[in-house]
Amino acid sequence: MRGTTPLPVDTFLPYMRDVVRCEQSLRELNLMWRMIEASAKMNCPVEAKTILPTMAATRAGFNRLEHELVHSLVGEKVGNVLDEIATKAQYVIDIVVRNLYERTADVGFLATDRELCAFVAGVHDNVDAIRYRLRAYRSKYTVYDEILLLDTAGNVLVQIDEASPIEGSTDPLIAETLAADGYVETFRATDLRPHKKQALVYSRRMLHPDTGVPVGVLCLCFHFEEEMAGIFRSHRDADERANMLLLDGDNRVIASADELWIPVGATVPVNRSAEPRLLVHGGREYLVRTLGTAGYQGYMGPPGWQGQVMIPVDVAFHGGVSNALSTLDPAIAEGLLSHARSFCPPLFEIMTAADTIRRVVWNGQVMTAGQRGELLKLKTILDQISETGMRSNELFSQSIRDLYETVLASSLRDAEFVSHLLVDLLDRNLYERSDDCRWWALTPELRTALAAEERDLETLENLTAILDYINRLYTVYTRIFVYDREGCIIASTHEMENGVSVVGTKVDAAVLSNVLALRSEQDYYVSPFERTPLYGGRPTYIYHAAIRDPQNDSVVVGGIGIVFDAQPEFEAMLRGALADKQGMTAMFVDRRGCVISSTDPSRPAGTQLDPDHDIDRKLLALANGSSASRILVHDGHYAIMGCTVSDGYREFKVSDGYREDVIALVYDSFGEVRERGGAVNREDAVIESDVTATGGIEYATFYIDGMLFAMPAAQVMEALPASEVSPVSMGGRAERVGVLALQRHGESRHFVWVFDLRHLMRGAPAQIEAGSQVIVVRHNGQDIGLLVDELHGVPEFRPSQIIPTPFAAAAEGLLVKQVIQANEGRLLVQALDVAQLFACLKDPALPTVLNLSDATHLNLMQPENETLENAV
Template sequence: MHKQPLTDDLTSHFKQVNDFHSSISQLQHAWDSLALLAQLSGTGSEMEHTRSAFNTISNDVLKHLSQETLRKTAAQLSSKAFEIINLLVRNLFERTADIGFFATDDDVRDYLSQYMQDTLSDEQQDAMHFRFEEYQKKYTVYENIVLFDSQGQLIHQLDASQNTLDHFDPIVALAQQSTAPYIERFYQSEVNGHTYKSLIYAHEVRSRDGRKPLGVLCLCFKFVNELDTIFHNLISESDWSVGVLLDEQRNVIASSDIYQIPLGATICAEPDQDWFISRFSGREYLCVTKRSEGYQGYLGPGWLGQAMIPLEHAFHHTMRDMVAHIDSEILHKVMRSPLIFSDSLLSIPKQAASIQSKLNQSVWNGNIWQSNYVDTQQKNFSKTLLCEISNTGHKTQQIIEQMVSELYQTVVSVMLENSSFCAQMAVDIMDRNLYERANDVRWWALTHDFRERLGQNQVSDDDKLKMTEVLEYINNLYTVYDNLIVFDRQGEVMAVSNHRYNHLLGMHLQDEWAGRTRSCLSTQDYVVSAFEKTPLYNDECTYIYAAPIRHLDNNSIVGGIAIVFDSKPQFQAMLKDVVPRDGDDAPVTGSFTVFVNEQLSVISSTHQAITIGEDFELMPAISKLKEGEQLFDIAIYQNTYYAVGAHASYGYREYKGPQDSYRNKVVALIFTPLGKVDEINHRIRAESQLIHNKFNPNLFLQYGQDTQEYATFYVADTWMGIETRYVREAVDEDQLLTLPEAAPFIAGMHAYRNEVIPVIDLARMLGHEHYFTDYRQIVVIEDKNTSLKFGLFVSALGEIPYLSPNQIQPMNALFKGVSHNPGVAVANIAQSSMLTLVTAQSLWNKALTVRTAGQEEQVMV
């Protein structure tokens, strides 16, 4: 598929993206002002790197968010365009079989033969009309049935008010000359000033021996009605999308909104592109065009399905509403999945945190410089400015994190929506397919041969053979059935279409559905078995559709016909056709689909571990779904998170409709993998050990007469502080040289300016032997009175508050005998925040004490 680039004209419609862009722009202005003030005041804080790094990440996230925003809308349009054309083609495939079968109907043949001999009676005319009526009652997708003689004269039609076809219509000659199994033609004409459309299927009718042409039969498909049904189920009233069907010349032959895209208009269509922008009637649309995938070799009339939406309404959806009901903890975990997000996307929050840590170091060092070298009046202003710089960094980081969260939620919501849509398509395909089964069984129950032979007092072996031949002929045309069975009024099997089931001949059917068949009151009634194991399907689970066979006088039931749906391969084919697909239109690896009935028993599954007939316990909430309702959620199955879309069946036309006594709610579930549970948990655990941005910009206690400034930092989760007069600055650890025979708590030597200083690993000294950080820093400590100078490894930097003596409590008495704790005091700050205060000498003494103890142990050994 051709990938189109994003353009400024298109991205100007991304409301959420533009809102974020506006927030980032406002912060950039704030950075400009702060940079100027910092330069004028001499704070010692360098911000240019921070501004540039934040800007780079922001632009990167906005780019990804724009792409995913477009992808989400394009995916929605793609699904709709796909369903428009593929549902129609699936329907039309059934029509191609109908016309071939109906053209061999003995009643039709006999009628034409009598007509050619000019011996038709009024009763025969009425009988033919009744025959057509019965067919149309079963197959309600047809609006008219038309019969021509061999010369092209129209001699009978079900609806005489229609004038789509008339005497000597060209379709008659086409059918007579063709050796194809059907002729398919689209008619568009004016009827009472309105455009009238019909899709006609035609086939020549020949004598029973096949030698003599008798006429041509035409079935007129309810084209407008069918497209209205598809559009209604596909596009809600609040949806700005427009669905259209295009012919080979790109002319609109059906539209869900004729006021936006009128019939007959020629519009742009690009089936080889993922999406495109088209202008029509002064308005710009985002569009997706789809060709038919075909069904069992039938590709349809060559039409295209297209979905389009005005650009001004294309990107107004929000993600939060869609994922609001999903467990927040599970959603958070899924949003750290390397299966659906690249490492570059997953690392963005970490990059932003690292940038903020670098900014914190600059601000922290600026505070240290102000504390040690600037007078008090200027110091207060500078510290306030530095605090605002840190605040602005935090705000920038938060905006980036919000954008990343929106990006993650957009990606996940696309997968949830796609699963939900595929589930709807699955039940739609299933109901449409089973609608045909209900039609078939009622129509075949009216077969003259069956009614005549079963109506006799004694059914001979020759009668059984003739009925078997008819069943075989039907089954060869309609391969979705494993077997067709005719039984008499006592339930004895008279004939089967599949010779593998000859052992059923003579058996008396005792099944509950067989008994109900004899209770049907009209030719419109039918029964369906429960989905259960049956010897009629090799002891596997399936549905059996049955209808009564009535005497030719219509006064009594003389038997019945049962059609055994070949459920295993047929349901599998339906589910495989709706499996989620990736950007290259290939099935998503690891995805699977399931049909579950109202009793939460599996009807079909594409997952090997989920077997037919087993209880489905994974998502019990589906039992509460009413007909036509849907849900989507995230579920865990076999150590994998899945986006799950579920949709309950809602019938098709009159099948399972208000007037149909048959009810059977089936739920389709589509599972799209989101990532391995163990892999995601491992990543989250690793990320939780990374310590970033402990800097609290809101913790700033004002200078007082007796106050003293303390530089604070974090070692793992321990908050510690030291008087600023002992601190030179915080530096990166990139020049640290490790020493193989150093004391346990000496991490190595660090080149600091023109000196080499030892670095204490304070985390190990405090008992935090294993801690991680992407941005570990060294705080350089110096006591000028003793010429002591060394470095401390710290996890993150904290604030530099003013503390008064009454906030500080000595710890010496509390920690007597505790050799590993270098603390000399604690300070209570900001309610429950506890700060451990140390001195340079106490830290160094503790390191030396441990080293001496270690050497003594070695001597004793």
């Protein structure tokens, strides 16, 4: 959530060269509007009296919009940067907390290991065997760089880091741990790790296996520096403009992506409330975001820890130039831009203002059509307004595109980053599962029981109790079970599944074969992600490790299977990474495009994505660790899609022989797809005029469905915004869309019916948008309004340019009987027959109209028997 502090535009503006250029252009245009208005007042005040109020209102509106546009551009750019660095700051702390949550479970389980407890209690003194066991643990859980066993006096009984030997410790954490029922989390300098400035230690007391009396302490030392370096390496921005930090509760840096820039131990300013302000550190101004954690499984991490990202303001807005819009299909680009109202209201107002200018000029040209004398002065003024309006419109259009490019570029990066985070979270989580199954397979009680020729009820109950204890500590599993060499399950947590006991059932033959073939205690096997009765018929991964004979490691006597609770765990990853991002969905899929997990209810786990519509086939073949993003149409919405292919974590999926690529997909919706009419290309529709020609006829031109139409300017009264049309609920013709109030100078107020000209011409209703206009047309003393898509101009054509259509002589009732050859025949303009139009509306029996775009006869909608006099 962005802060509530007012945006200090002048503070940020010097760092945004593109916005500065826009502001200068706006001021120049404002000056030009003032000059035109003054010229009209001096040269033709009487003739211009009908447009001067509109000009004044437009100029005043531009004064306000100039400020709001610059404010919006600056605000959007600052907001995008703050949002981007907030996402990264949130992920720094969330990744750390998720990782450390696993450590709290590890120390709780290992501290109850019977062999270790017996050694610490003095039941036996085989140091080499215990050191081997601890190293076996470390070889699976590679996140630890030291494991120590201490007695109650702090003497070191055994450790595995030979490079940092210690005999004992006087650290207060020993007494604290002995007095605690649970784990103790310590992060600071400690004599347990004398060569480190600070160490993260998880400790728990160990009890005598027979009496339950505290006999010592287990310390698991997390390899903090290595882990943070990996996080920063994976998630820092590629061009290293920003620094990622982990802070303690006193805002002191405890890990830095670039220690030469911001060293560990430095105290930095923080911004927890997303205020759009600059903070100074080391003489340099920064945009900063600081985020705490929402916790994971109830664990909140070390007290006060925060993720933070700092980016210097002088480089914050200098990212690579985006050309996302220019590379899109024009229809998609236009559709995206049509959503301008939703992301920047001032820009939407400017678009509306540009339409107002075009209408003012168009109405003025209609009013002066065929006139001479003083009205020619007004024509000159109108030409100036038109030219300045075009310049204004070009500037506004470019501003809209620039701002949208900023929004799209930020969204593309964000979608990629979120997808990268998702596969990182997934691989980190599943790494722990591969560790767990291998370590628990070494449990002495399991090995002894499975190696025995027979197992009595007490033995089986003891196995179940051990598995239950583990499952209570590690809640990410719905079931932990063990099976013998024949694959028969002999013990399991949550024994009943749909009213039937899983004990006595057999694991899949392919699974058993793979487990029996595992060569060492470092190897494991993962079943494919598929439906299984061990998970209620839902799809999941089951991690397996071989249980070996305690007297001969080369002999496999059975296996252990741990059923990952995939549905809630994967969904929690997806939703956690999306946080409160509105309009975003995410999913995990495999290389075949089969959904593993999804926040999209229409694509649950097991759904097969369509490579022709849901995802590009090329993305399914991306290299491991690669990311990509696209703008596309997804489920009827314009959307950004980001995707990343998993690349493993530490040795998991990297060097341990297991391969199971997962692709994270993130979709960010930008609004519903809008059926746009034919795209209007104003450059192609510029009509060249011959200033030496005389005796021409002036036509009012306009767009319908992207095509240019015309009607004699002498029959056109004015154009008004379609937003002023009042819909009516009473019955009538399907083409009639409502009524429009007219108030002309010297006339009383009256109403006219408005008809949808596109509906009349094409048989399909028009979509009324911000730029839609109503042209008021008069024939034989009667007025009607015609809804059109956009106004064009009031050019003059020579009679020789106006020719009949090939169909004109063959059919009665055609609305288009003539076509105008403009620009030496390169541009064809369809001329509407106004008399025929009124006749069609007056007599619904006249059946046909002609649209030269497809040269087919289209039937008019059959209305009720209503005359034009009644309609008007």
